[in-house]
Amino acid sequence: MKGTVLGFDTLTGEGVILNDQDVRYSFSKTNWREALAPMKGQRVDFEPWGTMANNVFLDVQVASPAADISFAEAIRSCFRKVTDFQGRSRRKEYWYFRIFVIFCSILSSLISHDLRHNGGVVIGLLGIASFFAWIYLFVVDLSVSVRRLHDSGRSGWWVLLYFTIIGIIPLFIMMCFDTDPRINKWGYPAK
Template sequence: MKGTVLGFDVQTGEGVILNDQDVRYAFSKMNWRDTLAPMKGQRVDFEPWGTMANNVFLDIQFGQFTSLPAADMSFTDAVRSCFRRATDFQGRSRRKEYWYFRIFGILCSIVISMISSDFRHGGGGIVALLGIAAFFAWLYLFVVDLSVSVRRLHDTGRSGWWVLLYFTVIGTIPVLIMMCFDTDYRINKWGYPAK
């Protein structure tokens, strides 16, 4: 049976699922069978057992791992979510997650450039090691940024291929405008709305 997690209390280890026929089922941490922690808004598949939900799994049919509701997503939650979903190019991400990660990327670039300019004046092998480390850090941030950009486009109802416009000089502006659009509240081929 399919449903949506209405809420989960980490301290008590108990939560509630609403199935597609608007019937509520309680579940506990012992009934949760997925590696990701239960969170509000996740689509799940479960076995009803009276008023309890047993063998609860994330519904992987939609390829989405929703995060916290939009009002509850902090800067650190958004950045963690982006790193956790670094290779997920199929799901959807809300505006807050995208823009928080964009700010995080800018801050990282500033810090890396300040550190490398300090070490450049020192010279030696440390500069080479720092350069290599900075390159791999930048490469990882690029992949994470690319994946959250694709998911953000999916959330607005557009194909992730639009992200290729980033690599053109004039295409950056239309893509940034697309990133500002609100969530498409319809279910699309990339899953349920991110908020």
């Protein structure tokens, strides 16, 4: 029987599934047959046993290819997930954001070069605004980098290589690896 997880309490180890006929079934962590804890909204396949769900598995469907992500969608996704250091991000999302940061650097350099010859308060205010914008971009960059490492099956702590001169090269190589197709401790594959 198929259904959707309505909720799961990790403290008690109990949850509720709503099947496709709108009947609720309770289940416990002993009935859950997957490595990762159940999450609200997951589609599952289970055996009903009275009002209990037994042998609860994730619903395996034929995987369709991931929808292609556009440049604008990737940038929006990165900004939306600025505080998400736990999930996974596709390779395309990471590299599109990297291109966006390079574009911003070039644009910022051109604007500051033109304005540098004009002194005044406007230059100071633009400098302060630019500083905070770069801090924000740095945090977004860290979060998408950590999620990208998670997607290739690596710990996000590898991102600390950014702060070494020689570590940038192996880190960029790690960012080129393909998505780990298995479910890992950071969630489902990004594509």
